[in-house]
Amino acid sequence: MTNHTTTNSGAPVGSDQHSQSVGADGAIALTDHYLVEKLAQFNRERVPERVVHAKGGGAFGTFTTTNDVSMYTRAALFQPGVETELLTRFSSVAGELGSPDTWRDPRGFAIKFYTSEGNYDLVGNNTPVFFIKDGIKFPDFIRSQKRLPGSHLRDHNMQWDFWTLQPESAHQVTWLMGDRGLPSSWRHMDGFGSHTYQWINAEGERFWVKYHFRTAQGHDTLTQAQADQIAGEDADFHIRDLHEAIDAGNFPSWDLSVQVMPYADAAEYRFNPFDLTKVWPKSDYPLIPVGRMTLDRNPGNYFAEIEQATFAPSNFVPGIAASPDKMLQARIFSYADAHRYRVGTNHAELPVNRPHTETNSYSKDGAMRHGYRSPEQPVYAPNSFGGPHADAAAHGDDRGWQNDGELIRAAATLHPEDDDFVQARTLVNEVLDDAARDRLVSNIAGHVSKVTIPELRERVLLYWSNVDVVLGRRVAEALPPIAEPRTSLVGEPAPASR
Template identity: 70%
Template sequence: MSDTSYTTTNTGTPVAADSQSLTVGADGAIPLIDSYLTEKLAHFNRERVPERVVHAKGGGAFGVFETTEDVSQYTRAALFQQGTATEMLARFSTVAGEQGSPDTWRDPRGFALKFYTSEGNYDLVGNNTPVFFLRDGIKFPDFIHSQKRLPGSNLRNNDMQWDFWSQSPESAHQVTWLMGDRGLPASWRHMDGFGSHTYQWINAAGERFWVKYHFKTNQGIAVLSADQAAEIAGQDADYHQHDLYTNIAEGNHPSWTMSVQVMPYEDAKTYRFNPFDVTKVWPHADFPLIKVGTMTLNKNAENYFAQIEQATFSPANFVPGIAASPDRMLQARIFSYADAQRYRVGVNHAQLPVNAAKTQVNSYSKDGAARIDFPPADRPGYAPNSFGGPHADPARAAESTGWQNDGELLRTSATLHPEDDDFGQAGTLYRDVMDDAAKARLLAQIIGHVGAVKNAEIRARAIAYWSNVDIELGSKLGAALAATSVAV
């Protein structure tokens, strides 16, 4: 069957030639009136949007979330009502690497989810670890700068990383995760995901609960060794992206079981450590997992740029029944992520098909670059109005203001919670969770990473850092590095 389609300009006009410019005169000069040529070149020059400052390298797929259990006693969110199936998008990524960096670098993995719910879009933007390096967003730009490249050599630098980490003891728990086996997942399909932060659920009666999200892979956990990851990085920089795309295309649809930990609202005031500190996990013995449902990815993107690169995620995108917590890192992200998307993709990014809600949007946002949607001509462009325009409904979104104005929750964690130390949970992870083989691999990884530090003071601080996690671990690290020459 012959192809009867024909090439047009971006405004639909048929063009005369795909491969030859318009020329005039004996010298074959190309005139500016060849508008198809100038359109192609001008558009080509603008094909890329700014890459994400963090989580630049990634991929994703579409799927469905099915709520199989009754958790209505905790939340009235429509997507988490038993029997509800919600279309969704997932994006996985590394944190520090650029778009062209290898998938298999040692790094946390982003685990960003967009649920197209009947009450608007809900974004859950987490990682494959239950904790993070920082508890306060004011330090986030500094942390990322320490993980990027030196301005002179344009090379990543272990001294920068350990200079920051060793002066930020709250990072110990996450760095222990990072240097352990799960810092190198075998694929996106074989890693867990976490909301990481504490969030708030509100039920139909207005009762409030604190929750943490867990997505357990149904494929089983699988990891790479450092040698395997390095070898793959040299052979296939898109290894994880290739794995996800190929498996979905072949009908091998990955899935995750979502559960939550639920803390009664009042318990947060007197719990033994600050439950809103994202450098901490809640012990399952105190708050066991409660199953909610299953996430399955079953459809690849048709166009990576339009549907994955232009996908925008923000923790600011809540729905009724879900709200924020006093987590200081979460609150900073609520501003920062939404602002990054307005800069990176544009102020009207939510109108793009991949980001557009599948329910009615009645917004008073006006104009801006790339506006493609607009209200009826007779709708007033302001609120409140007397002419039938949309108006806020407190009954639908009363919880959007976040937690109740409760002074007890806003007091300093040191006053409220006696176990708010920085190294305790990292030590527990090392001593009680890792077996002897995992401990040995962790030590080997730390020796290699800290061994690359050239500055003697920073190296000493790094050894002290790991001694605070576990005295035996720090002693072994110090002994292993003692014979290494150090350039000051």
């Protein structure tokens, strides 16, 4: 194997240091194709960053099913004793690619299982709920958490305006403003599938499930002061922590359990079980152990294996299907579509995204298409030339609730406890202890202190009083007066008329 520099086409390079020049004045010759190649490649060595979950890191590992849940699903990876290779990516939600890892933000928790039946992607967060329950609101929500269009600054007025106009956000914002809004590392936080999914067993019986990954390292969080200090000293703190831990042989693990709801329970449950802003009480549906995930290999190249990794809730396998969760339905489209735009039409052919099983797809052509079965492969179905054909027996009847009109209607009606504040109130009063409630008040007040519109601040206080009257009063008492009131969300002069 040679060790000399070559062009991208494999030809030897004469110099890494000097471009070709013509004459005494040193004018560069356009025929220096290696110089042109280097500069052109450099201009194109980035792909667009993710609009959401831009900043993150990850590692490879395995999932081992240690318990028998075959009575709930026939999915191959969840059969007893099966070991499945995987990639896990952790991330922050709102920050851009260069943002500090320790900003207060939900954390992404995405897993790609390379199963014997194709790739299964579970795309979740470190919280079991989310800010909204309908995907039509998602672009507006994310824009409210990003930057103002004129000044390009992040803005607390914009954030709280959206949150208080969407009371369904109360449960997630309470999680965010509490201790779990600042995990000490990715290794020391839990992960959740968040959405409700469907499992189908070998007999065709259906169940509703929620995924819970509990960290085996122990749950640990940062104080606001610690997070602020780290943000100024090491913006890549969480990326560094995961990489160095695995490099040292300290392989992090998470234990997976699921909550299982009988299919028929959904229509009559006391709140909509497909509402992403709600959790199922464990007293109703206890955790059932499934197995353990362990990460033991760092990526060899961050860009190739993490930045270009694509996770999509549309990647199901037999025995696992969707639910009437409106946010999940929207994500099934939007995630895969984002990957086609960001990485490319054939992103699934990249090694990090390629299934570890044979693919017999009729997807055709597009930029960077390189795989094919044979020169005579048919490009349409059905065909008479031996091309692949659909196999209902292999796929199974996983169409799920789509044909169950009664369930769809029931999921859209108001259940007795479909209140936007009830679970946030339970979290504050029955889950948090006194010290955690004190920190919650401090965190909320610190964040809301940057809200500079008086009417908006009043709405924020009403929002928290709806969660809990005492909490709302304590936040009000902890807030300093508004120093320089603003009268608009944009806070910038209107463009001059022409």
